[in-house]
Amino acid sequence: MRRKSMTSVELARLAGVSSATVSRAFAAGSSMKPATRARILALADEHGFRPNAMARVLNNSQSRLVALVVNTVANPAEAEGLDQLIMRLQEQERLPLVLRCADHEDRNRLMRIASTYQVDHVVLYSDAVSIDDAIAIFHSAVPIIASSEPLAGRDVSDVRLDARAATVEVVSHLVAQGRRRFVYLCGRASSHVDKQRRGWFSAALEAHGLAFDIVEHGDYSYDSGYKEAALLLRRTRPDAVICANDLMAIGVKDAAAALGFAVPTDLAIVGHDGVALASWDSHAITTIAPRPGVVSAALADIIDEPNDAPPVRRVIECMVRWGRSTGDLPRS
Incomplete structure (x- = not known):
């Protein structure tokens, strides 16, 4: 009782x-x-x-709940970023409400259920969810976009990455090694982040009179990186594979080893996201990512602003975290 x-x-x-x-x-x-x-x-x-938290909401119109709309927490990149942001939200005495949207049949219904809790802010990580749908459903919450989807004139806060300089640095290093046959392994075709990353590499290659010989399609998983690399390396011999994320890069590295390719002598491999797994000595993947904690800090700072504050736009520079998968470190 x-x-x-x-x-x-x-x-x-x-x-x-x-x-x-x-x-x-x-x-x-x-x-x-x-x-x-x-x-x-x-x-x-x-x-x-x-x-009584609900009574407090009625008294001051703030729940201190923050909806985090993500694709999946199974991907280390999303999980590590969420872990950092959740820690900062808890320091602010806010509570996260995580919505996993990947493979969900009715993402809008999921968001409508969450919106009944009167969340104060909604952070949109998932590029599988429309910005307009999220804003319409969480109509009383402050929206913050972290999915790199084009804003198209929308008056909302936005945190996005810029990897142009880091991409140029990687391509210059690989070209200086004499590498000319580049392959790109995509993740999800609809991903705005993926399109940006491929576009930055294409532009950097074009500056050297080069282009991707082949573009293959994975799904951000280790298995897709391994499978696509195994098929690719049986029919052609690229000397550099650029992957849309680190998990696929690790899969490519393992497939190359199984087929007798020496990394990095025969094949250089580059990933994205800077997950901890990629830096393990058994992998040592060169990867492009923002400095640890910078994105979560930017999001937490925006959330801590008064609700009537004007929208904030933050662009965060990425850096190269060099690993053995691209050979000797470039000279500074």
Whole structure:
């Protein structure tokens, strides 16, 4: 049988303070004497008191919930980024509500269910979800776009990556090694991030009078990288494979080893995202990514702005994290 909860009025009487002081003790960012807050929280723990979050929403119109709309948490790149952002949100005393949209039959219905919790912000990572649909469904939330989808005049906050300089750096290094036969392994054809990455590499190659000999299509998984590389390397001999993410790059490296290709002597491999797995000594993949924690910090800063603040646009430069998959490190 559930025990009857103590009310805030009863806790206030026990602590010898007002009900408003009790509310401030549990409110994020409120100012009060540390000793007073500690005494109230200790009494609350002793008597099992917990504030009613839904009642607080009715009182101040803020739930402190943040909807994170992602493709999947199985991909290390998304999982690592989410982990960093969730940590920062918890430091701000906000609660994440994660919506996994990959393979979901009705993504809009999923978002409508989440919107009934009156979230304050929605961060759109997933490029499988329309910006307009997300804004319409979470109509009372502040939208923040992190999917690299073109904004097309939309007045929303946006955080996106710029890897032009890092891409030029990688291509210059590979061309200086004498590599001329380049292959690109895509992820999902509809991905705006993927299209950007391929476009940056195409432009960097064109500056050297080169182009991709072949463009193959994977699905961002290790298995697709292995399978596509195994098929490719049986019929042709590229000397560089650029992958849309690190998991596929690791798959390419393992397939090349199984077929007797020496990496990087016979084949250079480049990934994207900078996941921890790619830096393991057994993989040592050269990858392009933002500096760790920069994207999550930018998103958390935007979320911490007042809800009526103007939209913020942040462009974050990517860097090259060199690994053995592209040979000796370039000289600085």
